Amino acid sequence: MKSVRTSKPGTVEVVELDRPEPGPQDVLLRIRACGICGTDTAMVVQGGAPFTPGELTTVHLGHEPAGEIVAVGAEVTGLSVGDRVVVNPMDGPSGLMGCGGPQGAMSEYVLIEKAELGKSLLIIPNDVPFAVAALNEPMAxxxxxxxxxxxxxxxxxxxxxxxxxxxxxxxxxxxxxxxxxxxxxxxxxxxxxxxxxxxxxxxxxxxxxxxxxxxxxxxxxxxxxxxxxxxxxxxxxxxxxxxxxxxxxxxxxxxxxxxxxxxxxxxxxxxxxxxxxxxxxxSMGYPTEIFEVTPDLAAHWQRFATLISHQVPFTDVHKAYELATTPGAADKVVVTFE
Structure with missing residues (x-):
């Protein structure tokens, strides 16, 4: 699968990675849309996440995903193949998605470890466009x-x-x-x-x-x-x-x-x-709001859709980051996956 990361100031690169294999408690998610936020652009500009002074670490980008479940572990309940979902990127046992953890959501597939409905994932209605559903995290x-x-x-x-x-x-x-x-x-x-x-x-x-x-x-x-x-x-x-x-x-x-x-x-x-x-x-993050916002986001999705200034296909992901890192060029960029 293809995934996006940054490790040098001002650059993003698309790399080939092995598609994750879900365990009995996991869900494999096919990403259908992922937003780019100010945290992403800051990491691209500096070329990684500075976890220690003077040291930059490669970051797998993307923490605003919406997608479709394509595989479900045998022990997972309440979730099925085909469910359209939004994600809590802070819930991953291995680390924060797209902010220093081993996975970024600007990828064709993401593994949701120890998947739990209402904690790590929430199902969205079929009529909500994936690009709008990707606003769930910033709206939280x-x-x-x-x-x-x-x-x-x-x-x-x-x-x-x-x-x-x-x-x-x-x-x-x-x-x-x-x-x-x-x-x-x-x-x-x-x-x-x-x-x-x-x-x-x-x-x-x-x-x-x-x-x-x-x-x-x-x-x-x-x-x-x-x-x-x-x-x-x-x-x-x-x-x-x-x-x-x-x-x-x-x-x-x-x-x-x-x-x-x-x-x-x-x-x-x-x-x-x-x-x-x-x-x-x-005010920092979303201690309780990550899925509190989802029903209203779904009910008023046309209103929230106004916030998106650019939808860019994953095939042009470099253009998406160029827009997002250029002051005044875009308000909200969402990358969509076929």
Missing amino acids: VAKHAVNRSDAEPSDKVVVFGAGPIGLGAAIWLKLRGVEHVVVVDILPERLDKALVIGADAVINSAQEDVAARLTELHGASANALGQPRPGTDIYIDAAGAGAVLETVQASAKWGAELVIVAVHKEPVDISGILRSELTIIA
Whole structure:
């Protein structure tokens, strides 16, 4: 079978590997679609995963798969050949799929060890396209950020970053019943997409004063010193830019909340949190959400499909990674397998 890995900065290679043979507790999955995320592109740019300082390790890429079961071990229950499934890439006994473990999902086949329905795999309805089902993992990341926010319907929320995680968070907020959700970005086409998926308003931070616009949308409030601030209750950072934290600290009212789901590569000054008693909440991965999201993803798959900007066949997988690693070239790339 063919599989994709990276081991040198800026390169991906397609290699031939033996197709895995399932044991009695395993399932063999034929991959039908696999997304490319920011973690993948970071590993491609650096040429592997730096597990120890100064050392790069070959990584078998891909951790956003959807596929079809082609073989089932004799001891596996609840799963059958032909089932269409999504995967928990963090559940593999041998290591994280596509993030340092021995397998990556950007492969024609993947072995699901000690397969367990509802823990390592979940069946998806036949009418959900595999490319959309491959969004299950990143949408679990977005759902965890929203869960961490504890957003109530009456809360006024702003999401920074209209990439897949930010737009996914906006969808989950609306499905949660939050009445007013604003999305902030600097790219007009991304902001247009935010309105399509259900955001109530958008702000182009390259052209507009974010605090002033939020005050128009969410009303006026104040920080702990009585200085005027927008009435926004919850800020979600899905952008990972220092300017976002600067904007939040300058805008947050007394008792506001900031959920950070993005990875920040540069140090930031957080001294402004004192003036608003800003609560900062970190959001990492999906402790419980990996299959919590699946029924809603299936029920609203047309809405989530909007997040995919490019579907690229596996035969052009190098093009897929080129798109994903080129700033501004693509929002969400999903590789499909015939």
